[in-house]
Amino acid sequence: MxxxxxxxxxxxxxxxxxxxxxxxxxxxxxxxxxxxxxxxxxxxxxxxxxxxxxxxxxxxxxxxxxxxxxxxxxxxxxxxxxxxxxxxxxxxxxxxxxxxxxxxxxxxxxxxxxxxxxxxxxxxxxxxxxxxxxxxxxxxxxxxxxxxxxxxxxxxxxxxxxxLFPQDVEQEEDERPRIALVGKPNAGKSSIINKLLGENRVIVSDVAGTTRDAIDTAVTWDDKEYVFIDTAGLRRKNKIKEEIERYSILRTVSAVERADVVILVIDAVEGVTEQDAKIAGIAHDRGRGIIIAVNKWDLIEKDNHTVRKFTEDIRDILSFMPYAEIIFISAMTGQRIPKIFDVLDMVIQNQQMRVQTGVLNDILAEAVAMQQPPSDKGRRLKIYYMTQVSIKPPTFVIFVNDKKLMHFSYTRYLENKIREAFGFKGTSLKFFIRERKEK
CATH class of the missing domain: 3.40.50.300 (P-loop containing nucleotide triphosphate hydrolases)
Incomplete structure (x- = not known):
């Protein structure tokens, strides 16, 4: 919901x-x-x-x-x-x-x-x-x-x-993964959807629903069904640039709100921009699965370093989401379009992955042994244990002796250790720190 x-x-x-x-x-x-x-x-x-x-x-x-x-x-x-x-x-x-x-x-x-x-x-x-x-x-x-x-x-x-909110008398829960294509106007979101629909293996059916859902499209690929939420539309020529940006942000918020996984489409010719970072930030805040699709890759002059250089630029500007998966595609030529589904399936799985508490705490113990928790004025942070409380995105609670000692960078360090062990590629992870009085 x-x-x-x-x-x-x-x-x-x-x-x-x-x-x-x-x-x-x-x-x-x-x-x-x-x-x-x-x-x-x-x-x-x-x-x-x-x-x-x-x-x-x-x-x-x-x-x-x-x-x-x-x-x-x-x-x-x-x-x-x-x-x-x-x-x-x-x-x-x-x-x-x-x-x-x-x-x-x-x-x-x-x-x-x-x-x-x-x-x-x-x-x-x-x-x-x-x-x-x-x-x-x-x-x-x-x-x-x-x-x-x-x-x-x-x-x-x-x-x-x-x-006045809609009551949760939804038709039986729709289990199909919902994917929002977001990105700047002209990055090629619609052409990607058209390409996905244009494949012979894809069956299109209109998803009925409110006006908000008017542009949802069901896509079947390898016998699995996905619902694509398209955020294109509502662009008029003589718009002031800021207005277009505010528009696309409004649309993006509403699409991301309803999606499980967000595909951020970046225009390879323009490169990754500040506006892309804004849009990515919305999906990151909401804890969605994230795939970055660099479109129009066919138009780029390439040598052995092009992909690496481009990936570094993305990682640099979108440094707050190092977990995002990156793929290079062309909606025009259809290059690597099928790969979108492989990556989607992986991200959806990672979004729903649960890790047993025992295993988590083994990793925690090892991480703490390798790098001592921070201390302040002679008081050292003690980490008692950690447990996963929910999925989509995977969310963890860490119990400590004093919340104030849990530095942001140490949480980040523990997140990296968990990612090393379980991957969790393509999904953000959320951490809550709770205090427990020492016995």
Missing amino acids: SKPIVAIVGRPNVGKSTLFNMMAGERIAIVKDTPGVTRDRIYADVSWLKYNFTIMDTGGIEPDTHNQMLRDMREQAEMAIEMADVVMFIVDVKQGLVDADYKVADMLRKAQKKVVLVVNKVDNFDKMMPDVYEFYNLGIGDPHPVSSLAKLGIGDMLDEVTA
Whole structure:
């Protein structure tokens, strides 16, 4: 079950970002070595009670405007609405009901989405309720008063939002692995899908589902079925570069959210870029299996060092995911396209691999013997034991005497030892450090 997506929409200056930042809380400190995933924070993960979901901030919607930038922002908001399970429609009690609010409400009605109407900047519930009721006129449901600055009414609002999430009455769990192709526009994602579909051994069937799933494609290869999530689409010529990037990031978040394995497609001619690193960072944060497919390899002049040189560049720029598998392909000529499936199967297996606690602790003991745990002011880190608690991605808990002594680099060292022993190629590993008082 992928996490629900909640889009925050409304016209400019109604306080969307303040609300977004408040809900996102301090959860935004992404590990330092993941490049700019959230510099222009447009999404964040939120937990409320038993729910985990992703919120997306959209620029302000200016319903009719001739300004290109604002039109782009509106398109982006429309896209976020299309991808969302629930839309939070924010209005401003101080400015009252304005014409543009009606237009946004019409947009949401057309989209036939579940909407929670949030009236922001209500600093005094007693005095301001009559002004809140005015928003009933939008005809889009009950207005929920909040103050994102004073943090009032937030819990009730989140209860309303989470109550609208799709219930888990999914058709029987779909066991087929889901693969998202992500990457910059023009890297060749669609041509790869077309090539996979073009092979005679591939049977295409449309996967029915919500609009969000409209571009999922089932592919059968060697009697195994895979579902490919394509993130292409929605690109218009005269877009400002940043806008295209924000778009593709939005789409990427939504695709990665629903995938087991992510194939990052890199354009061999352009080489690996900062934007590739951003997109890779999203998949890494979400703990997905990762394959880097260098496409258009047929266009590269080669000598004995080309592959090595290119691999080094990738490892250098995507240094936070040394575990990612790299393959060199050409969607154009079909070179190594079948290999994608071999690598996929391996990564899927590694994502689901479980290691017995006994074996883990043997490796742990050996690792500790070879390199002493760090100490600070005469106190040394003691590692008691380690156990695997879940898969997809493989997740481990390490029990220690003092969390503060567990240096990031030592966790990294233990991860490398585990990888040496079990491979785990193509999947990230997650580690949680827990304290246990000494007996």
